[in-house]
Amino acid sequence: MILRVVPHLGNMxxxxxxxxxxxxAQTSAEELTPADDQAxxxxxxxxxxxxxxxxxxxxxxxxxxxxxxxxxxxxxxxDASAARAVLSDGLxxxxxxxxxxxxxxxxxxxxxxxxxxxxxxxxTRDSLAEQLRIRLTCRGERYELSYGAEVRGQPGQQxxxxxWVIRRSAQATTPANGGILAGLCPSCGAxxxxxxxxxxAYCQALVLTGGQDWVVWSIEEAPW
Amino acid sequence: MVKALVIAGDVIGxxxxxxxxxxxxxxxxxxxxxxxxxxSRGRSDAVRNAFRHAVAAGAPxxxxxxxxxxxxxxxxxxxxxxRKLQAADPGFDLTAFLDNARVAVGAYAMAYxxxxxxLLRRVTTPGFWQTPNGKEVAAIVANWQRxxxxxxxxxxxxxxxLDISWRRPEVTNVALAEQGMDRITVRLASLxxxxxxxxxxxxDAATQFDWEFVRPAGQRTDPGSVLLxxxxxxxxxxxxxxxxxxxxxxxxxxxxTQAGWRLDRNYLVVNA
Numbered sequence: 001m002i003l004r005v006v007p008h009l010g011n012m013x014x015x016x017x018x019x020x021x022x023x024x025a026q027t028s029a030e031e032l033t034p035a036d037d038q039a040x041x042x043x044x045x046x047x048x049x050x051x052x053x054x055x056x057x058x059x060x061x062x063x064x065x066x067x068x069x070x071x072x073x074x075x076x077x078x079d080a081s082a083a084r085a086v087l088s089d090g091l092x093x094x095x096x097x098x099x100x101x102x103x104x105x106x107x108x109x110x111x112x113x114x115x116x117x118x119x120x121x122x123x124t125r126d127s128l129a130e131q132l133r134i135r136l137t138c139r140g141e142r143y144e145l146s147y148g149a150e151v152r153g154q155p156g157q158q159x160x161x162x163x164w165v166i167r168r169s170a171q172a173t174t175p176a177n178g179g180i181l182a183g184l185c186p187s188c189g190a191x192x193x194x195x196x197x198x199x200x201a202y203c204q205a206l207v208l209t210g211g212q213d214w215v216v217w218s219i220e221e222a223p224w
Numbered sequence: 225m226v227k228a229l230v231i232a233g234d235v236i237g238x239x240x241x242x243x244x245x246x247x248x249x250x251x252x253x254x255x256x257x258x259x260x261x262x263x264s265r266g267r268s269d270a271v272r273n274a275f276r277h278a279v280a281a282g283a284p285x286x287x288x289x290x291x292x293x294x295x296x297x298x299x300x301x302x303x304x305x306x307r308k309l310q311a312a313d314p315g316f317d318l319t320a321f322l323d324n325a326r327v328a329v330g331a332y333a334m335a336y337x338x339x340x341x342x343l344l345r346r347v348t349t350p351g352f353w354q355t356p357n358g359k360e361v362a363a364i365v366a367n368w369q370r371x372x373x374x375x376x377x378x379x380x381x382x383x384x385x386l387d388i389s390w391r392r393p394e395v396t397n398v399a400l401a402e403q404g405m406d407r408i409t410v411r412l413a414s415l416x417x418x419x420x421x422x423x424x425x426x427x428d429a430a431t432q433f434d435w436e437f438v439r440p441a442g443q444r445t446d447p448g449s450v451l452l453x454x455x456x457x458x459x460x461x462x463x464x465x466x467x468x469x470x471x472x473x474x475x476x477x478x479x480x481t482q483a484g485w486r487l488d489r490n491y492l493v494v495n496a
Contacts, residue, residue, distance in 0.1 A: 090323030093466050094330030098388050101338045105384035128318045146384050151419050151426055167319055196454035210319040223428055
């Protein structure tokens with residue numbers, strides 16, 4: 001018995017040694033990745049505009065807000081397929097795994113919220129990819145139940161922030177029709193309907209790899 | 225008679241002594257774990273780092289890697305190697321590669337926390353299961369299978385997983401055609417939020433790992449392999465879950481190409 005427990009203790013200690021606890025994160029100033037210097041952000045945005053004349057920051061930010069609504073609906077319905085059209089392939093697969101794991105323990109999110117502010121807090125562009133970190137300030141109520149008991153958050157109105165990271169290839173440019181964040185295929189322009197394998201239902205183009213247009217690449221919430 | 229009483233007294237004494245020693249050992253372990261908990265989760269970085277050094281020194285080879293928390297831009301030096309890879313394999317796309325890496329991170333978290341390794345088995349090399357972390361995951365899942373095997377109808381696995389995400393993924397090393405393999409290392413922090421059981425407080429953890437992905441040297445990205453296999457190649461039946469490792473209709477094993485790259489090993493990164 002002891003011999004079986006000792007290796008587990010070793011594993012626990014190694015995990016512990018490499019772990020930053022959420023409590024620690026909550027007490028530190030770094031609840032979310034710190035914002036970059038505004039001058040750096042402005043320079044990166046200028047770089048994006050220089051190669052993509054159609055880039056419209058307001059429309060992009062608004063599209064992220066729309067994507068958030070889609071993902072929220074999918075999360076509350078426990079149906080990952082509803083979020084297929086906005087998340088990158090990998091993020092969507094992990095999102096699906098997560099919803100399955102949550103469903104197995106009857107986890108439900110109760111949320112009614114609205115975005116009250118949005119700001120680009122980081123922007124990067126290199127020869128391979130472009131990435132924007134958009135910080136959304138949200139107001140509303142959110143909490144999660146498992147087997148009917150609260151396990152995260154609590155009822156009542158609150159204000160919080162979330163980072164939505166979008167990414168695309170450095171060669172991609174904004175489609176004339178607005179693209180994925182506007183709910184349209186960046187390749188054929190049809191209303192975006194994505195097959196389960198990640199291709200557009202009409203033109204079969206791979207649209208959620210980030211090669212042609214912005215995709216939601218990461219969703220980061222401060223501990224709550 | 226007296227002799228028998230003396231022997232009985234000695235036996236009882238030994239039993240009492242063993243009982244007390246067992247209690248003392250149990251209390252010592254509990255006290256030790258308590259100290260570990262307080263030290264490792266305390267706010268003093270100096271004490272935490274001392275703890276980390278001690279644990280790193282005693283860890284089995286191949287499970288830990290001591291290193292600094294990766295500062296932003298640390299991976300800039302690998303850009304020439306990525307460009308070289310792209311020159312040889314025009315279909316290679318860093319964004320798609322990192323997206324696949326994220327699937328491995330999610331699959332590892334599912335195996336470790338929810339005790340379900342079906343997806344992880346499809347995205348790893350056989351060698352992964354010979355590494356300390358691979359063996360540990362296999363042991364966790366085997367424990368659950370033994371538990372479930374003796375309790376027919378058990379459905380829930382592991383802990384309640386509320387969230388899995390990652391932060392700051394960064395390619396830190398690219399090694400091409402070494403020992404017949406191309407190898408890319410990604411360093412990132414994975415964040416998990418779990419509830420161990422009903423009535424327990426949730427646990428938030430951010431753990432830094434190095435993830436090493438390999439494919440045979442000289443292999444090129446097949447554009448078709450980027451498509452996610454959502455239906456069985458044999459009978460056309462749909463997969464209902466990413467965790468399905470075989471077709472539910474014809475039972476053919478499910479392939480997962482991951483565009484050729486597979487997780488070969490991962491290391492916990494302990495701050496040096």
